[in-house]
Amino acid sequence: MIYLDSASTALQHPPEVAQAVAAALNSFGSPGRGAHQASLDADRAVFAARTQVARLFGASSPKQVAFAGSATDALNMAIAGLLGPGDHAITTAASHNSVLRPLYRQQEDGVEISILPVQPSGAIDFESFEALFRPNTRLAVLTHASNLTGDVYDIARLAAICHAHNTLIVVDAAQTAGVIPIDMGAMDLDVVVFTGHKGLLGPQGTGGLCLKEGVTIRPLRVGGSGSQSFERKHPAWMPERLEAGTLNSHGLAGLSAGLDYLLSQGVETLAARTKGLTNRFESQLRGIDGVRVYGGQGGVDRCGIVAINIGGLGSSAVADRLSTSYGICVRAGAHCAPLMHKALGTVTQGAVRFSFSPFNTAEELDTAIRALGEIAEEGQTA
């Protein structure tokens, strides 16, 4: 099997990730719920992961890292906790449904929403973005990179525009965390949302957000916190404020092992490898008749994703052929990015998304290129 679907979830992990999860399952008590050995071991693993995430994203303190079950979970926390009736929020058509749907729900509750269109090339226009701001614009929820095209947006420039209008910025880094360096201090980001099971090489069921000091999110959930049990109100301090209920310490132990690997190798080093693979794949694709590559225009960076179509072939048919005839795993369809498909004109066809990790090899990509060449040739003669 050749796995080229890392934008969905990481398949290849350093062996220490699974070892850490297995060890945790057989030794951890409940984190934050006692002072015996088993509970403290869970606490130590969670805190190690918190410290690593803070270091990776340049958060001011491990306490400014709140864990959640996924990036979607954390985005719901941020969006529901920062917006209220009468507020205005901005996003872009590059957003995933994990941003769009929480915003649409806020819209039903009296929040005004503006969506910046994406150009057919996949790029966004900064002047058009700035024109969307209003006196009541409270929040911009912006993806760092399209999960469909892999195009990376200049998030520091977008943050500067937001702050010039006294607006908070929430960055959806689901596709870029661990893939592209992010420094929330240098980039002046208010909230960075991450998932653990993609570029961070951890298990599914992990994710969270990093919060700038001074920004306060109203908790989406309240309940068990492991302290202040006689108080009617949930603790107000970070990270307990946003972490009601038992944390996934087993998964976070695995995430910590993945982060160990990332931090020891260096995000820049791994990113260079993934970028090299992506560029190689894309340049070879351009030599195949009938292949259309989406995004990647205008000199923007990419995050290990290449989305294509072959002539008029349905994306699901191409992905299924790659899977059944060549053992190549890719993602087809709409990728939970409905507005991006409208911008690219691919609503009916969908797109075939190839996404790479540092564990892929040039030989695997060459095999995929050969397969696509054969499928394209068949498509032309069919």
Next chain:
Amino acid sequence: MRRRQLKAVVVFASTSDAIAMESGCHAAGVAGRLIPVPTEIAADCGLAWCSPEAELPNIERVLADNGLGFTGVHLVALY
């Protein structure tokens, strides 16, 4: 038979601060361990750092050096 001894006890609101305290004390060679918040201080379910009374100045230094949040430092007779 075990006898009560005076201990320096730091109570934390956040588990993160408690674990950071443990790490800081180990690094600084400060004797002690994490314990449940003693009922002599509060009937609650959080974590506290417990050291021999003589470590009190070192405890306060670790708290300050690491910028840790805590709800109180107590001298309590504990087993």
